[in-house]
Amino acid sequence: MATISFEYTLGNIDSIPAEFWQHAAPYRLITFTGEMGAGKTTFISHLCNYLQVEDAVSSPTFALVNEYAAYIKGREEVIYHIDLYRLCDAAEAVNAGMEDCIDQAKRGSAYCFVEWPGKADALLFAPRLDVTIEVTGETERRMTLHIVER
Numbered sequence: 001m002a003t004i005s006f007e008y009t010l011g012n013i014d015s016i017p018a019e020f021w022q023h024a025a026p027y028r029l030i031t032f033t034g035e036m037g038a039g040k041t042t043f044i045s046h047l048c049n050y051l052q053v054e055d056a057v058s059s060p061t062f063a064l065v066n067e068y069a070a071y072i073k074g075r076e077e078v079i080y081h082i083d084l085y086r087l088c089d090a091a092e093a094v095n096a097g098m099e100d101c102i103d104q105a106k107r108g109s110a111y112c113f114v115e116w117p118g119k120a121d122a123l124l125f126a127p128r129l130d131v132t133i134e135v136t137g138e139t140e141r142r143m144t145l146h147i148v149e150r
């Protein structure tokens with residue numbers, strides 16, 4: 001598969017979600033990797049706007065999991081926005097309800113967007129989409145999509 005990547009700035013970030021979603025929609029589990037301040041939460045927030053999420057999207061760092069109601073292709077869908085940055089181990093993720101969110105994604109009844117997935121990679125499953133965001137300038141970013149088949 002050819003590598004899919006996007007370059008964008010804070011000024012044109014809203015041009016990205018439509019094409020991003022063409023690639024991402026089949027995947028119920030989407031992970032976001034990039035250094036602190038790379039723009040994971042910012043992109044998820046713009047993606048959620050595109051997916052007609054009503055509630056304001058904020059960083060779930062203090063809640064671990066935020067739940068949003070989205071409207072995707074005419075259907076109401078649940079999105080779990082999970083930030084594992086402060087997580088110590090996988091057992092803590094299970095306690096925080098992350099396993100239940102992941103199970104729903106596995107069954108196709110919710111989407112999970114996960115920041116800092118490496119903190120609980122034992123809970124991840126395939127197929128999924130791994131997204132990497134690189135800082136290429138003050139407001140320039142490069143996003144790369146990697147499909148994990150199994």
Ligand SMILES: Nc1ncnc2c1ncn2[C@@H]1O[C@H](COP(=O)(O)OP(=O)(O)OP(=O)(O)O)[C@@H](O)[C@H]1O
Pocket residue numbers: 008009010011013034035036037038039040041042043059085115138139140141
């Ligand atoms: N093209 C861009 N895309 C996203 N954010 C950008 C961009 N250019 C500048 N920024 C700025 O970079 C910061 C990104 O912060 P954000 O909280 O989204 O990062 P994060 O990757 O979620 O970090 P953390 O690991 O702490 O959760 C914001 O202050 C945002 O305004």
Ligand SMILES: [Mg+2]
Pocket residue numbers: 040041042059083115
């Ligand atoms: Mg974040």
